[in-house]
Amino acid sequence: TQLLEQSPQFLSIQEGENLTVYCNSSSVFSSLQWYRQEPGEGPVLLVTVVTGGEVKKLKRLTFQFGDARKDSSLHITAAQPGDTGLYLCAGQNSGGSNYKLTFGKGTLLTVNP
Amino acid sequence: GAVVSQHPSRVICKSGTSVKIECRSLDFQATTMFWYRQFPKQSLMLMATSNEGSKATYEQGVEKDKFLINHASLTLSTLTVTSAHPEDSSFYICSARGKQGTLLNYGYTFGSGTRLTVV
Numbered sequence: 001t002q003l004l005e006q007s008p009q010f011l012s013i014q015e016g017e018n019l020t021v022y023c024n025s026s027s028v029f030s031s032l033q034w035y036r037q038e039p040g041e042g043p044v045l046l047v048t049v050v051t052g053g054e055v056k057k058l059k060r061l062t063f064q065f066g067d068a069r070k071d072s073s074l075h076i077t078a079a080q081p082g083d084t085g086l087y088l089c090a091g092q093n094s095g096g097s098n099y100k101l102t103f104g105k106g107t108l109l110t111v112n113p
Numbered sequence: 114g115a116v117v118s119q120h121p122s123r124v125i126c127k128s129g130t131s132v133k134i135e136c137r138s139l140d141f142q143a144t145t146m147f148w149y150r151q152f153p154k155q156s157l158m159l160m161a162t163s164n165e166g167s168k169a170t171y172e173q174g175v176e177k178d179k180f181l182i183n184h185a186s187l188t189l190s191t192l193t194v195t196s197a198h199p200e201d202s203s204f205y206i207c208s209a210r211g212k213q214g215t216l217l218n219y220g221y222t223f224g225s226g227t228r229l230t231v232v
Contacts, residue, residue, distance in 0.1 A: 045222075106156040
């Protein structure tokens with residue numbers, strides 16, 4: 001069974017601060033996805049990283065995929081209250097059955113004004 | 114972009130009754146559907162995976178007879194919670210996957226979830 005360790009689980013910061021969320025695994029993933037979820041809604045895809053060492057930017061969000069494709073990070077610069085939500089990383093193993101996603105436990109981010 | 118419609122968004126039912134949740138892919142063919150359960154402030158827990166026209170594959174610990182999944186067409190999958198009890202109260206989310214390479218996000222699109230409350 002593949003596991004994704006996501007940290008921190010809870011994060012409460014002030015507006016304008018920077019933060020980083022980590023996802024680590026002992027397994028190799030063919031791709032890794034980051035989602036953001038608001039209460040009462042389904043997860044919304046932020047980014048998919050596929051290539052080891054890949055870095056993708058989405059406005060103030062920077063996503064990185066480890067060289068060995070076992071870990072990933074999400075960095076938010078100058079966080080805003082609108083960034084508040086549950087952030088989930090999910091790894092896909094194309095070698096497995098049905099292309100199941102393995103989810104991390106999530107990071108509940110609160111950005112205080 | 115790919116859209117998955119999940120209904121109902123909220124449902125309250127009496128203990129002992131059954132509830133059906135529908136998940137439809139609106140503009141693509143969902144070869145695989147995934148059903149998740151989520152507790153407050155926690156991550157998604159995969160319950161089962163279903164391919165169109167095949168029996169669902171359930172994760173360990175998930176009761177097949179309690180959570181009936183049907184994936185009769187490439188655009189519709191249903192989850193029926195049978196003989197619901199208060200402990201089944203949760204947020205249920207479906208995810209649909211199209212054929213590899215046909216969608217930019219590698220094929221995963223999530224529904225908006227169903228809040229089930231069993232009283």
